[in-house]
Amino acid sequence: MLRALFLAPPGAGKGTQGPSLAEHYGVPYIATGDMLREHVANDTPLGRAAKVHMDSGGLVPDELVVEMVSGRLARPTPLAGFVLDGFPRTLNQALAAYEWGKDHDRTFDAVISLEVPRDELVRRVQERQRKAGRQDDDLDTFRHRLDVYDRDTQPLIAFYRERGILLDIAGTGTVEAIRQRILDALAAAGHGVDRLGPSDADVAPTPS
Numbered sequence: 001m002l003r004a005l006f007l008a009p010p011g012a013g014k015g016t017q018g019p020s021l022a023e024h025y026g027v028p029y030i031a032t033g034d035m036l037r038e039h040v041a042n043d044t045p046l047g048r049a050a051k052v053h054m055d056s057g058g059l060v061p062d063e064l065v066v067e068m069v070s071g072r073l074a075r076p077t078p079l080a081g082f083v084l085d086g087f088p089r090t091l092n093q094a095l096a097a098y099e100w101g102k103d104h105d106r107t108f109d110a111v112i113s114l115e116v117p118r119d120e121l122v123r124r125v126q127e128r129q130r131k132a133g134r135q136d137d138d139l140d141t142f143r144h145r146l147d148v149y150d151r152d153t154q155p156l157i158a159f160y161r162e163r164g165i166l167l168d169i170a171g172t173g174t175v176e177a178i179r180q181r182i183l184d185a186l187a188a189a190g191h192g193v194d195r196l197g198p199s200d201a202d203v204a205p206t207p208s
């Protein structure tokens with residue numbers, strides 16, 4: 001069973017690599033950006049509170065996001081495995097996630113840091129903007145999102161490195177090459193898929 005999260009700037013490929021990694025390990029893929037966009041589309045109270053932050057490229061307040069994620073991880077029983085994309089994004093969120101993990105015997109196994117140079121990120125997002133037309137992919141907003149990442153999220157790299165679960169992965173090259181690097185790094189860290197239990201993520205916890 002794998003409990004992993006992606007730690008990477010916007011445009012680094014989390015949304016490409018995340019679902020395929022989750023499928024490989026047979027665990028749910030949980031992307032907070034997707035969850036929040038769904039709330040906005042459904043015009044829920046959370047969606048209404050989050051929209052202004054998302055549109056400007058800023059972060060949704062910690063307490064709203066933590067509540068949303070802990071609700072998702074707790075259902076139907078605390079998930080034994082998952083791949084998280086886009087959470088935690090601040091030190092406060094990381095501390096809340098750690099508390100949740102300790103309380104439920106579900107602390108993270110691995111944190112996948114995807115490293116991509118800034119000019120490459122800007123090039124990629126311009127392509128994504130042409131294809132998908134995401135509002136927060138407007139170039140100025142995107143640069144702001146990169147600054148927010150550097151200021152609020154980048155410090156988590158040291159936090160998880162200190163805990164000994166950070167995996168540094170070069171996020172450039174083909175999608176397949178990056179995927180293989182991630183799988184190799186997880187295997188080298190003792191989290192190869194062969195050593196994991198059954199693929200039903202929602203059953204009772206496996207000892208780890």
Ligand code: AMP
Pocket residue numbers: 010032033034036053054055057058059060061062065085086087088089090093136145
């Ligand atoms: P993403 O799709 O992960 O790039 O997220 C899109 C937007 O959703 C971000 O720019 C934030 O406004 C918001 N968001 C997603 N995850 C979080 C989080 N963990 N904390 C705060 N805001 C978030």
